[in-house]
Amino acid sequence: MESxxxxxxxxxxxxxxxxxxxxxxxxxxxxPLFVTNQFWLNALIMANLTAAFxxxxxxxxxxxxxxxGGQALFLGGAGYVAALAGLAGxxxxxxxxxxxxxxxxxxxxxxxxxxxxxxxxLILATLALAEIAHESVLAIGFLSExxxxxxxxxxxxxxxxxxxSAEGFFTTAYFLSALxxxxxxxxxxxxxxxxxxxxxxxxxxxxxxxxxxxxxxTLYRLLGFAVAAGAAGLVGVFWGxxxxxxxxxxxxxxxxxxxxxxxxxxxxxxxxGPAMVAYLSTAVFSWLWVDPHYQQLVYALALLxxxxxxxx
Amino acid sequence: MLVFVQALVSGLSQGAIYAVVASGLALILGxxxxxxxxxGSFFTxxxxxxxxxxxxxxxxxxxxxxxxxxxxxxxALLAYRLVIGPLRHRRTTVAVATLGLGMLMESIFIIxxxxxxxxxxxxxxxxxxxxxxINLQExxxxxxxxxxxxxxxxxLKTRSGRALRFAAHDAEVAETVGIDVGRLHxxxxxxxxxxxxxxxxxxxxxxxxxxxxxxxxxxxxxxVVIVGGMGNIHGALVAGLALGIISSLVGFYLSPALxxxxxxxxxxxxxxxxxxxxxxxxxRRDR
Amino acid sequence: xxxxxVLAACGGGAGQQQGDDDETxxxxxxxxxIGVLSPFSGPFASVGKLKVDIFNLLLADVNEAGGxxxxxxxxxxxxxxxxxxxxxxxxxxxxxQEQVDLLVGAYLSEETVEIMEVAADRGIPLIIPTSAxxxxxxxxxxxxxxxxxxxxxxxxxxxxxxxxxxxxxxxxVSSYGYVGANIRWNQEFAEELAxxxxxxxxxxxxxxxxxxxxxxxxxxxxxxxxxxxxxIVVLGDPGQNAVELAKRIRQAGLExxxxxxxxxxxxxxxxxxxQPLEEVYFQAASWMGDDGPTDEYFQRFKEEYGYPLVGYxxxxxxxxxxxxxxxxxxxxxxxxxxxAEALAEGEFQGLAGTYTFGPDHQPPWEAGxxxxxxxxxxxxxxxxxxxxxx
Numbered sequence: 001m002e003s004x005x006x007x008x009x010x011x012x013x014x015x016x017x018x019x020x021x022x023x024x025x026x027x028x029x030x031x032p033l034f035v036t037n038q039f040w041l042n043a044l045i046m047a048n049l050t051a052a053f054x055x056x057x058x059x060x061x062x063x064x065x066x067x068x069g070g071q072a073l074f075l076g077g078a079g080y081v082a083a084l085a086g087l088a089g090x091x092x093x094x095x096x097x098x099x100x101x102x103x104x105x106x107x108x109x110x111x112x113x114x115x116x117x118x119x120x121x122l123i124l125a126t127l128a129l130a131e132i133a134h135e136s137v138l139a140i141g142f143l144s145e146x147x148x149x150x151x152x153x154x155x156x157x158x159x160x161x162x163x164x165s166a167e168g169f170f171t172t173a174y175f176l177s178a179l180x181x182x183x184x185x186x187x188x189x190x191x192x193x194x195x196x197x198x199x200x201x202x203x204x205x206x207x208x209x210x211x212x213x214x215x216x217x218t219l220y221r222l223l224g225f226a227v228a229a230g231a232a233g234l235v236g237v238f239w240g241x242x243x244x245x246x247x248x249x250x251x252x253x254x255x256x257x258x259x260x261x262x263x264x265x266x267x268x269x270x271x272x273g274p275a276m277v278a279y280l281s282t283a284v285f286s287w288l289w290v291d292p293h294y295q296q297l298v299y300a301l302a303l304l305x306x307x308x309x310x311x312x
Numbered sequence: 313m314l315v316f317v318q319a320l321v322s323g324l325s326q327g328a329i330y331a332v333v334a335s336g337l338a339l340i341l342g343x344x345x346x347x348x349x350x351x352g353s354f355f356t357x358x359x360x361x362x363x364x365x366x367x368x369x370x371x372x373x374x375x376x377x378x379x380x381x382x383x384x385x386x387x388a389l390l391a392y393r394l395v396i397g398p399l400r401h402r403r404t405t406v407a408v409a410t411l412g413l414g415m416l417m418e419s420i421f422i423i424x425x426x427x428x429x430x431x432x433x434x435x436x437x438x439x440x441x442x443x444x445x446i447n448l449q450e451x452x453x454x455x456x457x458x459x460x461x462x463x464x465x466x467x468l469k470t471r472s473g474r475a476l477r478f479a480a481h482d483a484e485v486a487e488t489v490g491i492d493v494g495r496l497h498x499x500x501x502x503x504x505x506x507x508x509x510x511x512x513x514x515x516x517x518x519x520x521x522x523x524x525x526x527x528x529x530x531x532x533x534x535x536v537v538i539v540g541g542m543g544n545i546h547g548a549l550v551a552g553l554a555l556g557i558i559s560s561l562v563g564f565y566l567s568p569a570l571x572x573x574x575x576x577x578x579x580x581x582x583x584x585x586x587x588x589x590x591x592x593x594x595x596r597r598d599r
Numbered sequence: 600x601x602x603x604x605v606l607a608a609c610g611g612g613a614g615q616q617q618g619d620d621d622e623t624x625x626x627x628x629x630x631x632x633i634g635v636l637s638p639f640s641g642p643f644a645s646v647g648k649l650k651v652d653i654f655n656l657l658l659a660d661v662n663e664a665g666g667x668x669x670x671x672x673x674x675x676x677x678x679x680x681x682x683x684x685x686x687x688x689x690x691x692x693x694x695x696q697e698q699v700d701l702l703v704g705a706y707l708s709e710e711t712v713e714i715m716e717v718a719a720d721r722g723i724p725l726i727i728p729t730s731a732x733x734x735x736x737x738x739x740x741x742x743x744x745x746x747x748x749x750x751x752x753x754x755x756x757x758x759x760x761x762x763x764x765x766x767x768x769x770x771x772v773s774s775y776g777y778v779g780a781n782i783r784w785n786q787e788f789a790e791e792l793a794x795x796x797x798x799x800x801x802x803x804x805x806x807x808x809x810x811x812x813x814x815x816x817x818x819x820x821x822x823x824x825x826x827x828x829x830x831i832v833v834l835g836d837p838g839q840n841a842v843e844l845a846k847r848i849r850q851a852g853l854e855x856x857x858x859x860x861x862x863x864x865x866x867x868x869x870x871x872x873x874q875p876l877e878e879v880y881f882q883a884a885s886w887m888g889d890d891g892p893t894d895e896y897f898q899r900f901k902e903e904y905g906y907p908l909v910g911y912x913x914x915x916x917x918x919x920x921x922x923x924x925x926x927x928x929x930x931x932x933x934x935x936x937x938x939a940e941a942l943a944e945g946e947f948q949g950l951a952g953t954y955t956f957g958p959d960h961q962p963p964w965e966a967g968x969x970x971x972x973x974x975x976x977x978x979x980x981x982x983x984x985x986x987x988x989x
Contacts, residue, residue: 038721039695043688067404113580117587120347124538125583128576131531135573135813141783148737152783154708155683164720165745244716247709249682253531257411264408286688289696292639292647292678297419303412304395311399315822322818419640427644428906429839429863431872438850445821445851517872520839520863524642528813563819569781572811 021272025182032171041170043286047279048177049239050262052184054278055271056232057259062269063192064224065204066114069123070130071232071259073110076250077133078103078233079240083156087142092161096237103233104226111225115218127256134251155247158240173242180238181275184231189271191227200224265306318444319564320557325447327556328454329515333529334536334548335461336507342543343480343500346403349410350391351508351533352526353417357384358509359516359525360421363430373432374452377513381506388505392498421523430521453514460510461549468545476500480543535575539582541589551590628670631933633923634693636686636704636714639678646706646912651676652904653916667927675699679710686710690717700933701726703919706912708732708784719745724938726923727751728915731759732784740959748939750960752922752949753884753915754972756784758964759860760791763833763882765966766974766987767858768799772830775801776855778808778820778844779835785809788835788860804829815840821851829855837862837911842869849873856880858974865909871980879977880986883910884918885951886973888985893950910975918949 028048035041057071078099085095106129113125141151150156162172191197202210203220210217240246249255259278266277281302290298333355340348361380365371371379395413399406436448467473479486479493487493512526519525536555540547555575562574583589635654639647654674662671675697677689686705693699694717701724705711711730715738718725725748727735733755739746754762767775775796779785786809793803804827808820824832832848832855834841842863848855856878863869864881873879887894896917897908908914925947930937947954952970954962964970967988974987 037695039688039691042691046684046688113584117583120341120542121538121583121587121589124535125580127531128535128579131813132573132576135576135781135811138812139569139781139783139786141787144734144737146737146741148733149783149787150734152708152786154712154732154734154783164716243683243687243713245683245709245713247683247713249684249709252682260404261408261411264404268404286692289692292676293422293651294419295678295680296415296640297423300412300416300419304409304416307405307409307412308398311402311405318818318822322816326816422640422644427639427648429645429866429869431842431866431869433872433874434846434850438847438852440852445818447847447850449850518843520842520869522642522839523644527642532814559814559816560818563816564822567807567809568816568819569807569809569811571816572814575814 024276025186028178028182029175031178032174036171038170040287041174043283045170045174045177045242046286047282048174048181049235049242050282051275051279052177052181052235053232054259054262054266055181055185055188055275056228056235058263058266058268058271058274059188059192059231060224060228061263062271063197063200063204064221064228065201066221066225067119067123067260068110068228068256069125069127069260070110070256071126072251072253072256073126073130073133074103074106074229074232075236075239076130076137076246076248076255077106078236079158079246079250080133080137080156082237082240083158083246084142086159087144087156092159092241095158096241099237099240100230100233103236104230106233107225107227107229108222110229111222114225115221127253130251130256131253134248134253137251138248153248155245157245158243160241160244162241164244177238177242180235181279184234185271185275188227188231192271261303265303265310267310314443315564319560321444321446322450322564323557323560324553325450325454325556326560327553328457329450329511329552330529330532330536330556331549331552332457332460333508333511333533334540334552335464335545336504336511337530337533337537338540338543338545338548339464339500339504339507340543341537342545343476344497345480345543346396346406347410347534348501348504349407349530350414350417351410351504352524352528352530353414353421354384354388354505354508355512355515355526355529356421356521356523357387357417358512359519359521360425360430361509362513362516363432363521364425366432372435373513373517374435377456377510380513381510384509385502385506389498389502391505392501396501397494397498418523425523427523432517432521434517449518453518456514457511460507461545464507464545532575535579539579539589541591544589544591547589547591628666630671630673631667631927632697632699633672633674633920634690634697634699634702634704635674635676636679636689636693636702636710637676637706638681638710639676641681643681643706647676647678649913650703650916652900653913654920656900656903657917657920661924667924667933672924672927679705679707679714681707681710683709683713686713687717690714694721694723699723700927701923701938703728703916703923706730708734711735712738715746715749718749722748722935724748724923724935724942725750726919726942727753728919729753729912731756731788733757733787736959736961739961743958746960747943748935750922750942750956752919752954752962754964755961756788757791758961759882760788760795762964762966762972763858763860763974764792764795764799766880766882767796767801767831767833769987770831770856772801774804774827774829776804776808776824776827776829776832777835778810778824778832778841780812780815780838780840781809782812785835792833810840810844812836812838812840815843817844817847820844821847821853824848824853824855825851831856831858834859834864836860837864839863839869842866842872845873845879849875849877854878858882861911862909865911865975867907867977867981867983870977870983873977876977876979880974881910881977883973883975884914885949886910886975886983886985888983896950910973914950918947918951918954921949922947922954 081102082095082099085098144150203217207217262278263274266274362373365376434449438447475491483493536551540551559571637647637650679686703726777789805823859881861882885893926941929941973985975983976986
């Protein structure tokens with residue numbers, strides 16, 4: 001739909017857009033003033049984390065131009081590395097850092113793969129990597145220092161830096177998750193709009209032209225993956241710290257797929273749209289009471305309706 | 313040596329099953345250029361219908377795949393009309409829509425058939441030929457699977473089949489020569505759904521019937537399709553058989569526990585070595 | 600987006616599953632609410648239906664008999680969807696929005712350990728019917744103050760292995776085979792069983808009995824059974840893969856006795872597909888056959904709902920509810936601490952036997968005791984008999 005937009009109008013729209021985003025961000029931080037109920041805080045914390053996770057997938061899909069079928073690998077993998085480090089006696093902060101490092105490296109591996117394999121082939125390859133991780137954590141158990149078996153389908157506990165029994169745990173966790181969400185989304189969004197983002201986009205879309213323009217596409221591709229994966233890893237280590245446990249469902253296919261689904265509904269590539277959709281749907285479905293027998297039905301119908309609305 | 317032959321025999325029948333599940337996916341992927349994530353649910357529908365036909369009228373699962381395929385063909389047409397057709401544009405959007413369709417179908421199965429699991433008996437025995445066990449039920453499934461894939465190949469050579477492939481290659485030009493691409497797509501989706509249901513129907517006596525039984529076969533089928541070359545039926549057949557045989561060899565010579573992980577690893581390696589799959593050509597990227 | 604808003608408008612904790620309270624009974628007064636957590640969707644959707652059916656049937660009886668000290672009992676269900684995150688979400692919803700007095704659940708290990716923490720944080724009593732992980736007991740034992748409201752009813756891995764090991768020893772076999780899914784608790788179970796049987800000099804016949812749950816291949820396992828000829832084959836997976844494997848073992852003409860940990864192998868409809876159905880056994884918490892309350896309950900349930908019980912999740916859920924209700928009857932005021940004390944110190948009758956809770960809040964499941972579980976043999980489709988303990 002072509003329309004002539006006058007410069008002033010465009011600037012006005014941009015200012016309005018930025019103002020709206022800033023207001024939203026502020027709003028997210030003000031929530032605990034009105035909400036003290038643990039159920040609600042937990043639901044919104046999960047909304048924050050899910051939105052951040054979806055944003056990382058969308059950053060990869062949009063600016064970097066690559067589709068990941070196994071985003072859960074970066075999130076869950078980082079969490080597991082942090083948990084395993086904890087089992088080995090490593091300080092939790094260091095453990096989180098190690099988790100981040102793992103995510104970034106895994107991102108690089110995926111990035112290297114993407115140089116060779118593209119489109120749906122890449123979706124499958126990343127999906128396969130995530131499934132390998134999922135199957136592995138289900139099968140491998142460890143002995144806790146107290147002498148009982150952990151790991152596998154029950155997951156691995158993490159030493160929480162802020163213990164869940166601490167005063168104001170949920171409120172503090174909420175602030176931190178909000179900070180994570182806003183910081184991550186803002187960071188990814190700004191990166192996408194920046195010159196760096198432009199180079200990433202070029203490296204993702206049209207390798208030949210980009211190379212001709214002097215852009216080292218390999219470097220930018222890998223950078224894009226490392227950023228997206230590292231960001232997901234950051235969400236992952238935070239998730240592990242909040243729950244106090246990492247579980248196989250964090251590496252599951254359904255989890256990777258859900259990120260993709262929410263991003264597509266929210267407008268693939270725009271980062272903020274997917275984050276908002278993820279936030280809203282997580283919050284709404286946490287709170288919405290549907291007879292558990294019909295919960296999946298309602299979710300599926302909502303999905304189909306939204307997809308239909310989206311493609312109008 | 314005996315073990316090797318046993319592994320091969322087991323692997324072939326398993327592989328034929330992977331291939332037929334994959335063939336429906338390949339059909340859609342190759343011609344409609346979309347991933348059908350509801351494929352698993354059509355597989356499941358086939359199994360449920362087979363169960364109902366058996367318990368209500370005593371129809372043997374050895375033959376009921378035929379009427380089941382027919383019925384699900386129309387169910388798939390309907391699903392296409394309601395869900396996919398109106399959305400024909402961006403590939404990821406359609407993929408997500410099919411995911412929603414699949415989930416919706418799972419919920420509907422639970423409403424119709426309740427969340428209970430169902431079980432059917434096998435009717436064909438296991439025979440021994442020179443010390444090698446041959447599960448005739450599995451072999452039967454494999455044979456029907458190969459037969460259907462053969463029919464598919466033949467179909468693709470017919471006039472309609474060629475029209476389909478033409479439309480897949482260049483939809484716009486196909487429209488201008490009078491091919492109703494929309495209708496072709498709908499019929500293809502119907503056919504793929506029917507194929508999935510037939511696979512589910514044939515497998516019903518060998519598996520436990522429940523609402524999510526089609527999920528893993530679909531994932532494996534997707535892997536087979538993509539490694540086989542994205543929509544290439546030959547590729548799906550070869551990749552399916554290869555996966556079946558490799559899985560069996562891994563199970564016999566290494567450990568059954570490692571089968572899934574090694575299958576996944578081999579998929580990643582295969583993709584790294586042949587980035588467009590065994591027989592594939594690169595699809596145009598969608599924007 | 601509009602749809603989400605419309606859906607949101609009709610939500611918000613408005614509805615709940617009601618126990619079937621009979622108005623002609625003497626149950627009135629402020630209702631007691633029990634929260635139930637279970638998967639209702641995905642691969643374990645059948646568990647949710649099972650739990651709701653059990654709750655409905657049992658609470659109808661309870662309310663008809665006057666409820667709990669005159670108060671009717673109702674339940675509210677939450678779909679944990681098989682993940683720790685959703686389990687936590689639903690647990691908090693049940694506690695904060697629905698104000699339940701007690702929780703029962705969940706099903707999968709990752710759900711249960713998570714809601715254990717929620718229950719401990721919030722001081723709400725939690726009764727765990729299944730979920731065999733040893734971690735649950737270990738946590739309770741190591742921090743009894745924190746977990747004073749958490750109790751488990753079902754057997755843990757060590758007890759399970761010992762109960763099954765006793766039956767195997769009674770069979771006087773020279774070796775046994777173990778087949779399970781390649782997930783940690785199945786491996787742990789295998790180790791516990793191996794350790795127990797090794798003490799009595801019964802070795803394992805083959806090593807590689809684990810299949811991948813996502814892509815099971817059974818033929819290599821059939822091959823090992825055929826080659827090593829164990830005296831009995833133990834199926835450690837309570838899920839459908841065990842049924843499929845059992846079918847194939849018999850199809851292959853192997854006559855080795857099959858002994859399942861329970862679960863789907865206790866479903867007579869599954870057993871009916873194993874041909875020939877000879878020497879097939881399974882472990883259960885309780886079963887029909889002694890003209891006792893279990894017989895009556897199993898028959899009533901089947902008449903009411905049209906499907907059979909299998910003796911594991913159903914019995915343990917039933918007993919969990921009975922214990923919860925009985926504990927509530929014994930206290931003056933239904934508060935978490937009163938309930939915790941009543942549970943910790945009391946003795947409770949269930950279908951499986953007499954329950955008491957030790958310092959780790961675990962009942963003393965043990966072969967040879969009052970709470971010993973049973974081993975059942977399938978004789979023909981829909982015909983079974985208890986074979987152990989004699």
